[in-house]
């Protein structure tokens with residue numbers, strides 16, 4: 001479990017380098033072309049602020065010299081690794097969407113098998129398509145009453161390895177968008193018993209290393225690689241991702257080189273600097289800040305549980321056939337009893353209360369609390385949801401979304417995702433699509449988990465679900481036809 005931090009966490013190499021760059025007054029004859037804001041249109045500057053551009057600096061001959069001899073980035077990454085009990089940490093400026101692909105490529109190459117929890121984010125399925133990895137889907141555990149998919153259990157993973165002993169590893173996704181978590185330690189044991197690596201997509205879990213009252217942090221629970229999006233539950237700016245490595249099942253050089261295949265050569269210093277600052281803040285104050293956030297989300301839950309019509313989901317999401325654990329900072333509220341959809345609730349809250357909800361689907365909404373919340377935001381959330389419950393009768397009754405039985409989501413994989421995606425394809429009207437093989441991803445957003453992945457056989461129940469969902473306001477940005485009137489399928 002936890003190791004002690006051994007480094008000097010008052011140091012922030014990226015922020016210090018940025019400060020020194022500004023102090024020296026370096027004049028740059030390379031990118032970025034706005035030259036630390038001097039060339040930015042004043043109307044944009046007024047909205048974005050000068051600081052953003054002044055801190056937008058190249059790594060080479062900017063934050064560091066031409067040979068990177070100051071080791072600015074590597075020192076910041078070492079500090080991050082030390083802070084979260086990893087052997088190595090790598091910063092990425094392309095979100096977990098890229099980090100998760102890097103992790104997959106480091107564990108399984110083209111044609112090799114990787115077990116993947118089928119409730120994966122679309123970036124994982126994209127990784128399968130781009131890399132040519134052969135996915136073996138491990139289906140999540142569907143709760144038919146709550147209409148929720150929880151991460152698979154160690155036994156689910158064990159069964160998958162029994163059928164595919166040549167699989168190189170497993171990719172697990174905890175917490176989900178709804179804060180449900182997996183038994184990472186149990187799954188890690190199963191993977192390691194098969195000499196396979198465990199990748200944990202902990203995009204929603206950047207805060208987990210910093211408070212023992214939170215669900216397990218993948219690096220403590222035996223995972224080999226853990227991917228996080230620090231911008232999601234942490235305090236760095238959008239696109240700030242870190243992938244972490246522990247143990248010797250995956251070589252750091254391999255991981256770094258696979259990242260190099262995908263990453264940008266123009267990394268954002270804003271991302272690096274905000275990751276650096278977050279790590280210092282968490283090491284110094286993380287426990288207290290998160291303690292405050294946990295108390296706050298507990299109070300919010302309690303207050304909302306007393307509101308007629310709101311169903312705050314808690315213990316019902318965990319158990320032997322459900323999730324292993326929950327992130328208490330996600331407040332998940334089922335709004336079915338109000339006679340409206342979660343999507344409508346989110347729209348109403350934005351329109352009437354200027355409250356923007358993180359995740360909403362047919363049945364529920366979820367608000368996340370972080371170390372950044374305060375008494376005002378706590379009160380606003382509770383008051384706004386109370387108002388929603390009181391005024392829900394004034395919201396138009398929603399069209400029905402035909403939710404299929406849980407097993408209907410387990411579509412047959414007829415063709416490899418990569419072959420279906422890149423092969424000849426045609427757009428076919430919804431009426432004629434049943435039985436055809438999808439050539440696209442179809443991922444209602446959020447949470448962005450593909451209901452259909454390329455290569456899967458399309459069924460009547462799923463078409464009905466997606467069409468009634470789209471009619472009720474489901475956002476499906478990756479489909480060729482987001483209205484779901486037609487689908488992109490492999491050409492016969």
Ligand SMILES: Cc1ncc(COP(=O)(O)O)c(C=O)c1O
Pocket residue numbers: 094095096097098100120121123173176177201203204229239241447448
């Ligand atoms: C589980 C999961 N993994 C990966 C990602 C991709 O993360 P990012 O938005 O940082 O690219 C997301 C995004 O929502 C996600 O939910």
